[in-house]
Amino acid sequence: MSRAFNFCAGPAALPEAVLQQAQADLVDWQRRGCSIMEMSHRGADFVAIAERAEQDLRDLLAIPDNYKVLFLQGGATQQFAQVPMNLLGGKASADYICTGVWSEKAIAEAKKFAQVNVAATDVANHFRAVPDVSTWQLDNHAAYLHYTPNETIHGVEFDFIPSVDVPLVADYSSSILSEPLDVSKFGLIYAGAQKNIGPAGIVVVIVREDLLGRYAAGMPTIMDYAVAAKNGSMYNTPPTYSWYLSGLVFQWLKAQGGLEAIAALNARKAAKLYGAIDASGFYANPVAIANRSRMNVPFTLADARLEATFLQEAEAQHLLNLAGHRSVGGMRASIYNAVPEAAVDALIDFMADFERRHG
The missing domain is CATH 3.40.640.10 (Type I PLP-dependent aspartate aminotransferase-like (Major domain))
Incomplete structure (x- = not known):
């Protein structure tokens, strides 16, 4: 499986x-x-x-x-x-x-x-x-x-x-x-x-x-x-x-090496994802940089009408549960301890491809 x-x-x-x-x-x-x-x-x-x-x-x-x-x-x-x-x-x-x-x-x-x-x-x-x-x-x-x-x-x-x-x-x-x-x-x-x-x-x-x-x-x-x-x-x-x-x-x-090791991994995952968002003209994160969560990364698309398409295509690529909370909308990637770095890399690749095709 x-x-x-x-x-x-x-x-x-x-x-x-x-x-x-x-x-x-x-x-x-x-x-x-x-x-x-x-x-x-x-x-x-x-x-x-x-x-x-x-x-x-x-x-x-x-x-x-x-x-x-x-x-x-x-x-x-x-x-x-x-x-x-x-x-x-x-x-x-x-x-x-x-x-x-x-x-x-x-x-x-x-x-x-x-x-x-x-x-x-x-x-x-x-x-x-x-x-x-x-x-x-x-x-x-x-x-x-x-x-x-x-x-x-x-x-x-x-x-x-x-x-x-x-x-x-x-x-x-x-x-x-x-x-x-x-x-x-x-x-x-x-x-x-x-x-x-x-x-x-x-x-x-x-x-x-x-x-x-x-x-x-x-x-x-x-x-x-x-x-x-x-x-x-x-x-x-x-x-x-x-x-x-x-x-x-x-x-x-x-x-895994305890909390020092998992903290380093979490910092790396978050830095990669925020870096991809900030480098894009298509995605955005609304949170003050000093207060950006390492665990929950909300982001929006330049055109909100594409949200349903984004989610459908993401799921087809086995990237699940990226919809933002119903009270705020947009997207959200929760990258807790158990989410591997490969998952973040796959999400970033998908986001870049989606932007090329729809941006």
Whole structure:
């Protein structure tokens, strides 16, 4: 079977080696006579899988010992509510930076639990840059500051980690594990798996221990980070197959040389694609150069009427899922860790050929 190049924003491409290992394990895991999906989550075999996955993630990100690593259900969207439920700690307000659609969604959900101060936003500029720190208007009484380091839809990425006096909370769904990260600068990091970690169905939460136990009165037990931590992310039956596959991805990343090596590859892929766009009079990227995402590259055609043709011809060349998000249109190539450099090269060649024929 010949596999296509998949540029989907999520659920996104998985490493082929991981898929092959999962295929081999699917029916009979290590000759145990059952599938990985049929195992008890409390059995010794799955507990060992879960423990290795956590340790490999800790190794990759050099996570300090005073942080808990949780593997939870509900995806990043559930965290939009779970974060304020757990971190307000009796305070009434929280700061949010708005740089795209996912920031907006996090803000809308947080408003159900807190007074949200939008300390900075680029909405007037149609989300093309990160607002300059000098313009941020932070609330001195905020419980935490939330931001989205990489906006999947608009392709806007922070080129710095904010420095604030309150716990820093980050939705790292679309850029986690794409480069080394100083976890100690954060109070809490969360990331939906379906972009750079594994398949849909699980979210990773990395939370500093001193932030546990601040839950709001009346909060459902299952939403309490402290309960999840105490029970090893197994207060209820977890998404075992997604957890197992995420663990395989962590092993694959280690085999590639870790996050330093994958960061160099990601930088090279992004530089090639942006270079091709910038050198063209036919394609354009609207994002400020300093804030261009390495993971999600939106671009437009000089003639929007050609978009359907572009997508049809791209798919015929086995270049899949290049349509931009429905809210912004245009094109988008998501070039996460598992998207090989050959995929970017093939896309660039197709784009050049399409421009010659239609430009």
